[in-house]
Amino acid sequence: MAVAAVQPRLSPAATEVALAALKTLLGDRFTTAQAVREQHGRDESWNPPFPPDAVLFPHSTEEVAEIVNICAAHGLPIIPYGAGTSLEGHVSAMQGGVCLDLMQMDKVLKVNAEDLDVVCQPGVTRKALNEYLRDTGLFFPIDPGANASIGGMVSTRASGTNAVRYGTMRENVLALTVVMADGRIIRTSKRAKKSAAGYDLTRLFTGAEGTLGIITEVTLKLYGIPEAMSSAICSFATLEGAVNTVIQTIQAGIPVARIELLDDVQVEAINRYSKTDMPVQNLLMLEFHGSEAGVAEQAEMVQAIASDHGGNNFQWTTKAEERAKLWQARHDAAYAAKALRKGAEVWATDVCVPISRLAECILETKEDVVKTGLTAPLVGHVGDGNFHLAIVLDRNNPDEVATIEAFNERLVHRALRMEGTSTGEHGIGRGKMKYLTAEHGEAVSVMRAIKKALDPDNLLNPGKIFSL
C-alpha cells in the first residue's frame, strides 16, 4: 500500500496563528509535545501514523464550540479522538490540524433507572460506564474488544459480542448533543424511546466517524442485568459444522446473548496468550441470558443443534469468574494473534453478510487464507453474520503488505457479492474508502452532499470515509 504523504491544509505560518489562539483558550490543556502528537496520530491498526499539529483536551460542550469557532475562522482541520482504538486509520491527521481528545469529558451525568437510560459525556469508556452502573442492577451491553470511549463507539457505530441479542450502537443511542462545524450546538432528540419527529439526526451522527460533528453528550439505552447467565463452549472438527450450528440457532429464533466463532488457529493463539486450555478445534463460545429455566432450556436447544453438526465437548458454566475469564480470553483475540509472530502487527479486517450466506462466505475465505499462505486467525460475532480476520504482518515487507491488500480486496468483494457489507463494525476510516462506491453506488453522492451541507469547508476529520 502506498503511504500517502501529509498534505497540510494551511501554511506553517497560518497554522501557528491558529494554534496560538487555541493555546490562549486552553492553556495547559493544549500541547504540541511530539510524543503526545504521535500517540494521537495513530489508532490500533497497522496504518502508519499521521500526527496532528497539536492536541487539545476540552472539558465542556461550550469549550468544544469555542475551539470549533477558532478552527473554522482559520480553516484548521479538527480530528475528534476518543480512546484511539479504531482500526481503519480513522484518526490520522492527513491534512494537519488539531486532535480534539475528548477523554477528559468523562462524566456519567444522569442515570434514569426507571426509564432504563443514561446520559454521559463522550470520554466515558464502556468499562467505566458498567463499573458506574454496577449497583443499579442495570448494564450497557455493547462491548467492542477494546475499552473504547462511548463517543468513539457512537462514531464508528460499534458493536461487539452482545450485538446478536442487544443490537449495535445504532439501536442503543437515544440522543446526542453535537457541536457542528460552524460552532452551533444541537441536540438530536429527547429521551423518549421512539420518535417520529423530523429527520433522524441521531442515526446520521451514529457512524459518521467524526466527519459531521463533534459529539459531546450521549443518551444510551440500558438493560436490566438478567436473573441468570451462563456461558458455554463447544468444539467442532469442521468450520462448516460450527457455522451451520450458528445459522440454525439464529434461524430457530433461540435468543442467544452471544455466539462467537473462533477457528482452530485463533483458539491455539488464545491458549498461548491467555493461558487457557481450550481444545484446539473450531470453537463456538456462547452466552445465554434469562431466567434460570430459560437459560437452561436455551443451552439444551443449542447443544442439540450442535451435536447434529458434529459439535463435541459442550461445556457450560454459570460461575461469574469462569464466565469473565472466558470472555476476557475472547476479547484478547487480536492481541493473541499479534503475539503469534515476534514484532509483527495485525491487519484487522471485518465483513458482514446475511446469515444465510455466512457459511459460504467463511468457507471461501478460509480456503483463500490457506491458498494465500497467510497467518490469519478467524473470529467473529457470527450470530450477526459478522466475522473478522486478524492477519499477522510485517509492515516493512512490501510484498507481504501487497499480498494482504489483495486478499482484503477479495474478501470485501466476496462479502459484497453475497449482499453483505465491507465492514460490519470497524468502519471505513481511510482503510476501506476505496470500497464504498462498490457497496453504495450513487448513495455515496448523497453522503457527499450531506457532508458538504453540514461541513462546507471540510474541517471535520477530512480525508475519511470518502474523498470530496
Ligand SMILES: Cc1cc2nc3c(=O)[nH]c(=O)nc-3n(C[C@H](O)[C@H](O)[C@H](O)COP(=O)(O)OP(=O)(O)OC[C@H]3O[C@@H](n4cnc5c(N)ncnc54)[C@H](O)[C@@H]3O)c2cc1C
Ligand atoms: C482489540 C480490539 C478489538 C476490537 N473489537 C471491536 C469489536 O468487537 N467491535 C467493534 O465495533 N469495534 C472493535 N474494535 C474497534 C474499536 O474499538 C471501535 O471502533 C471503537 O468504537 C473505537 O472507539 P474509540 O473510543 O477508540 O474511538 P477512536 O479510535 O478514538 O475514534 C474513532 C472514530 O470516532 C471519531 N470520534 C471519536 N470520538 C468522537 C466524538 N466524541 N465525536 C465525534 N467523533 C468522534 C474519531 O474521529 C474516529 O473517526 C476493536 C479494536 C481493538 C483494538
